[in-house]
Amino acid sequence: MGGSASLIPRDLLGEYQELTFLSKQEILLAYKRFSELLPKEERENAFSARVPKSQILTLPELRANPFQHRICHVFSTSETRDDSMSFEDFLDMLSVFSDSATSDVKSHYAFRIFDFDDDGTLDRKDLEQLVNCLTGQGEESRLSSAEMEQLIQNILEESDIDRDGTINLSEFQHVVSRSPDFASSFKIVL
Amino acid sequence: MWNSQQADTEHLTRWKKWRRTSSKSLKKALSEIKGLSSYLVLWRHDIHSIEGKFGTGIQSYFSFLRFLVLLNFIIFILMFSFVILPTIISKYGIFNSTVAYISPKNIEDICTIYEPSGNKGLVYFYTYLKDLLSGTGFLEVTSLFYGYYSIDAVWISMMRYNLPLAYLLATFAYLALSFLWIIKRSVEGFKHNLVHDADPFQSYCNKVFAGWDFCITDPNAARLKYRSLQYELQTDLQEEKLKQKIAERTMKEKICIYSLRIFINIIVIAILSGCFYSIYRVTVFSQENSNNADNANSPVNLLVQYLPSIVITLANFIGPLIFSFLIRFEEYTPAFEIKLTLLRCVFLRLANIGVLLFSLWSQISSCGSDKCKPCGYNYKLYPCWESDVGQEMYKLMIFDFIVILAVALFVDFPRKLLVTHCSCKLIQWFGHKEFEISDNVLEIIYGQTICWIGTFFSPLLPAIATIKYFIIFYVKKIVLIHTRKPAARPIRASSSNFFFLVVLLIGLLLAFVPLGVSIAYIPSSKACGLFRNFSTSWEVIPDTILQFPTGLQQVFFGIASEAFAVPFFVILCIVMFYVIALARAHKRVVEQLREQLVLK
Numbered sequence: 001m002g003g004s005a006s007l008i009p010r011d012l013l014g015e016y017q018e019l020t021f022l023s024k025q026e027i028l029l030a031y032k033r034f035s036e037l038l039p040k041e042e043r044e045n046a047f048s049a050r051v052p053k054s055q056i057l058t059l060p061e062l063r064a065n066p067f068q069h070r071i072c073h074v075f076s077t078s079e080t081r082d083d084s085m086s087f088e089d090f091l092d093m094l095s096v097f098s099d100s101a102t103s104d105v106k107s108h109y110a111f112r113i114f115d116f117d118d119d120g121t122l123d124r125k126d127l128e129q130l131v132n133c134l135t136g137q138g139e140e141s142r143l144s145s146a147e148m149e150q151l152i153q154n155i156l157e158e159s160d161i162d163r164d165g166t167i168n169l170s171e172f173q174h175v176v177s178r179s180p181d182f183a184s185s186f187k188i189v190l
Numbered sequence: 191m192w193n194s195q196q197a198d199t200e201h202l203t204r205w206k207k208w209r210r211t212s213s214k215s216l217k218k219a220l221s222e223i224k225g226l227s228s229y230l231v232l233w234r235h236d237i238h239s240i241e242g243k244f245g246t247g248i249q250s251y252f253s254f255l256r257f258l259v260l261l262n263f264i265i266f267i268l269m270f271s272f273v274i275l276p277t278i279i280s281k282y283g284i285f286n287s288t289v290a291y292i293s294p295k296n297i298e299d300i301c302t303i304y305e306p307s308g309n310k311g312l313v314y315f316y317t318y319l320k321d322l323l324s325g326t327g328f329l330e331v332t333s334l335f336y337g338y339y340s341i342d343a344v345w346i347s348m349m350r351y352n353l354p355l356a357y358l359l360a361t362f363a364y365l366a367l368s369f370l371w372i373i374k375r376s377v378e379g380f381k382h383n384l385v386h387d388a389d390p391f392q393s394y395c396n397k398v399f400a401g402w403d404f405c406i407t408d409p410n411a412a413r414l415k416y417r418s419l420q421y422e423l424q425t426d427l428q429e430e431k432l433k434q435k436i437a438e439r440t441m442k443e444k445i446c447i448y449s450l451r452i453f454i455n456i457i458v459i460a461i462l463s464g465c466f467y468s469i470y471r472v473t474v475f476s477q478e479n480s481n482n483a484d485n486a487n488s489p490v491n492l493l494v495q496y497l498p499s500i501v502i503t504l505a506n507f508i509g510p511l512i513f514s515f516l517i518r519f520e521e522y523t524p525a526f527e528i529k530l531t532l533l534r535c536v537f538l539r540l541a542n543i544g545v546l547l548f549s550l551w552s553q554i555s556s557c558g559s560d561k562c563k564p565c566g567y568n569y570k571l572y573p574c575w576e577s578d579v580g581q582e583m584y585k586l587m588i589f590d591f592i593v594i595l596a597v598a599l600f601v602d603f604p605r606k607l608l609v610t611h612c613s614c615k616l617i618q619w620f621g622h623k624e625f626e627i628s629d630n631v632l633e634i635i636y637g638q639t640i641c642w643i644g645t646f647f648s649p650l651l652p653a654i655a656t657i658k659y660f661i662i663f664y665v666k667k668i669v670l671i672h673t674r675k676p677a678a679r680p681i682r683a684s685s686s687n688f689f690f691l692v693v694l695l696i697g698l699l700l701a702f703v704p705l706g707v708s709i710a711y712i713p714s715s716k717a718c719g720l721f722r723n724f725s726t727s728w729e730v731i732p733d734t735i736l737q738f739p740t741g742l743q744q745v746f747f748g749i750a751s752e753a754f755a756v757p758f759f760v761i762l763c764i765v766m767f768y769v770i771a772l773a774r775a776h777k778r779v780v781e782q783l784r785e786q787l788v789l790k
Contacts, residue, residue, distance in 0.1 A: 065406070
């Protein structure tokens, strides 16, 4: 831990503390885990390196997560759209998933993660894919189409306030603010 | 004037600058302190790994256990610093302290005879073990029990420390502290929404959008989570269909079901009464026979002493089994079935303690043939009745601890060994042990209620409770890691937290009743303890108030009088109605806004 403290310049560390919800120890731990994902030669300039998606998905915190591809896609700022992440993307992700992030920030990013077709609303297809992610990828673990219909109908009834058949960001944030489990489940701590 | 204005602006900006820099450095300092204090959090790493492997539902049980360890430790520090420490200081004469024993006035001598047999002379080693387990003998004269504290005032170099008053106030303080801490935790963890009708825990949006625990790191746990989420969603959808069916029931079917439910409730009440009656009889039997001097050292005597604890544990074990069997016939929706069974189990466990205490008191105040006239209680059998009650609580706590360890050692591990290595069909049907959270939680809340009631009679009990829960954490963790099977019904973290805290609060409120009766109603024992000179333990307080200057006295008497209590109660009711009316108004506004959005 002492070694990695000297690898992040102090002003950069302070800047990261200001810009994210993470504490100093969390940023240092994130740096350590990020540099472990890089091959040995690239560890010196970890700040400018990009880790490919396949490496990110080996992290224990992400490998068991059904939304792993969506998380990488949402937080990656790569111009080549290959979902690779830089250290700042990684910090961004940890900041949103940290304990001290506000519920607005979390619900904003949760919306983006659940929006599988990236069209800015959660429509029936998105909800169907979301439920399938939750129940597992096998054939026998999916809900039947009648059950899926009933479930999506119930979800839209509870959250779709303007009755247009889709859930936009404000409706999503409204329904999630009343959900008691959201803050404790939408959390990743290294 | 221009110069002074300029100076003013400069002064203002300097003030603003200073404020900004100081708030920044304050924030930095706070985050540093927070970072350091996170290392001090007990079991942070253990709970984090449990969360990763088993999800937040089970993790909430372990967080709850950690909360109880801290609560008991703080209660112990409270009792130690205000009661035990002054006693130790005065008994060993540190800081030039002296002790004052005030001799009791207006009390018959016969009430003050109390000779606890402190095991003088040569005794068998077995006697020490027996005393350790039942709180008699050498333990009875230690600071573990109320009887040890007999000092009336401690003089520490010119300052007078009123020990009886401190003892009583420390009792009230730990009850108030527990109450406030539990309320604070339940408000933190749960955003209660009065505005929307639907139960926020059961809403589909909560289950889908907040369904996945992002902190799961283990692929096995993820598989279990998939299955439990699938099961939960399917059950809820089926339940909705069932509700529709229930709404379509004919009149004849309704009458049939309601009469069946009434019948089953009568059976439940009969079972509860049976349990209570048997506890009462066993307690009376145990109290009568354990005072026999002839077989005081035989193992049978130990068994007789532990009989109430054994019967209570059996009742706590068999009762829930019968309840979950009976509820199937009542045809409620699955969610309501669980709630009702849980409610019945909670009531059974907590009421058992109440019945035990009630039977103890009936023994203590059993004045058959003028046995109580001199002192107000049965002084022949119970010269120091607070120590006796303390001993019963101590026995309950020790037995509870032994049972938890024994079940873990002799039931869970052999079961796992049998199921993994023996492929006999009967055993495979028996299956792995599920980590039933509600049962485990009720167990530790039962232990905590005993601790709350018993601390007044036995000031060292919170220390024992702290050590007990500390060990139970590791035992349960090991049992969980080695023998767990996924629970069919998934547990949600927030609803679990809320449920645990509500039941804990019920336990605390239940603990107020016996303590209130002991302190204010039953005469305190005249042969031992701090309240020898008062008719009841509560009397210390009016006595102390009478020593205050008259102005202050009048204030206190004013607060306790009806002239204050009735208007206070009325104002409280008005505030409550105002808040309820406000909530209703908000609800109406929200409905109107929703309609407007749809019309748009």
